[in-house]
Amino acid sequence: MLVRSGTGFGMLGLAGLLESQATGADVNPLALKPSHHSASAKRVVHLFMNGGPSHVDTFDPKPKLAQYHGQPMPHGNLRTERLTGGLMKSPFRFRNYGESGLPVSDLFRRTAAYADDMVVIRSMYAEVPNHEPSLMLMNCGDARLPRPSFGAWVTYGLGTENQNLPAFIAMCPGGYPIVSTRNWRSAFLPGTCQGTYIDTKNTDVTKLIENIRNGHLTLKEQRRQLDLVRRLNQKHASGQYDPQLDARIESFELAFRMQTEAADAFDLSKEPKHIQDAYGSGTHGRQLLMTRRLLERGVRFIQVWSGAGQPWDNHSNLIATHTNLAAEWDQPIAAFLSDLKQRGMLDSTLVQWGGEFGRTPVAEKPALNGRDHNHYGFTCWLAGGGVRGGQAIGATDEFGFRAIERRISVHDLHATMLHLLGMDHKRLTYRYAGRDFRLTDVHGNVVEEAVG
Secondary structure (H helix, E strand, O other), X not given: OHHHHHHHHHHHHHHHHHHHHHOOOOXXXXXXXXXXXXXXXXXXXXXXXXXXXXXHHOOOOXXXXXXXXXXXXXXXXXXXXXXXXXXXXXXXXXXXXXXXXXEEEHHHOOHHHHHHHEEEEEEEEOOOOOHHHHHHHHHHOOOOOOOOOXXXXXXXXXXXXXOOOOOEEEEOOXXXXXXXXXXXXXXXXXXXXXXXXXXXXXXXXXXXXXXXXXXXXXXXXXXXXXXXXXXXXXXXXXXXXXXXXXHHHHHHHHHHHHHHHHHHHOOHHHOOHHHHHXXXXXXXXXHHHXXXXXXXXOOOEEEEEOOXXXXXXXXXXXXXXHHHHHHHHHHHHHHHHHHHHHOOOHHHEEEEEEOOOEEEEEEEOOOOOOEEEEOOOEEEEEEOOOEOOOEEEOEEOOOOOOXXXXXXXXXXXXXXXXXXXXXXXXXXXXXXXXXXXXXXOOOOOOOHHHEO
């Protein structure tokens, strides 16, 4: 009995040793991991219209607005961030597209050609009518507390197919959006899961990713330097596990490996002229062409922003500003969806479009030319990645103010997207500070009718 007990204790000790080694720096947190169930999507592209596009002017037509234009809401306005007045009709014409007949405004007439590939969710809702908490909710699943971003969770859950490029990339031309890097943070997840920011306003790869190349050392000399740094860091970390140091070591290694592969991925001159022409010469065209090239190279999650700050936050002059913004996006999105379809990639690429909330059907005082923030009801759409396209899910009221039919929360959206990626949102957890955390916290249900 004593021998067996002693052997048992020895095995327990060995198991503990192996476990401690398994959580150390030698384990790559970005290694490929199996999904919970069969997945239809392998990768995600989030087209973020930061600032809040107007759903009643894009994908949620409301004929009643024309009938009551300039008049007060029959039952009074809901509480908004700013003072609002009468109802404001949409200045944009809606037409039906595809075999499904989905209505889309003329702002996105080219994107609308892919209506049969899209699920338009018209009954989204958030918690408050403010940018900062709504951005955190959409990106991190919590409007107030510091939580990992959606992209970080996906990276943590699935790993990456290419160790020479970041698994999670955030593109935003001209600077950061509101609340900056918190939108793609890793928080308590491994630091290597955090998004890598790229300013796509630049066209030179050396400016797209700062310090991508070393102007003083050859690759061989850099390798020797990194090997020395790794040995010193590992010696410092011996006997303890420091995830921040582990993430720093891996960031050095990734930067070294990126010197050759990143330059190739971002070199759009290698694309045929007809492909470049299809995407257009604008910033968003370049962003989405880069996105397709990165997807081909195994990048897991790419977030593509409209620009620094909050471009779609059109409290005034909405007609001109929404027209200009949509014109910058419409052709590139259509080219991107077409390109993915032709290459057989759309079925395995989940594309999300939307903002942190929508905009009110009532205009801001004193003039009828802008809309306030609307978290009560707004629209986003999903395409590819196994969604059941050609349908609209849910509805706002007859004026487009509040989601009233099949209300879908941001947690529901996240749970659905994780499901398409082969992950159960209740099982994708990370133990931190004595409890198991997940992206959807204690909320979220898969929108089954959206899943193909």
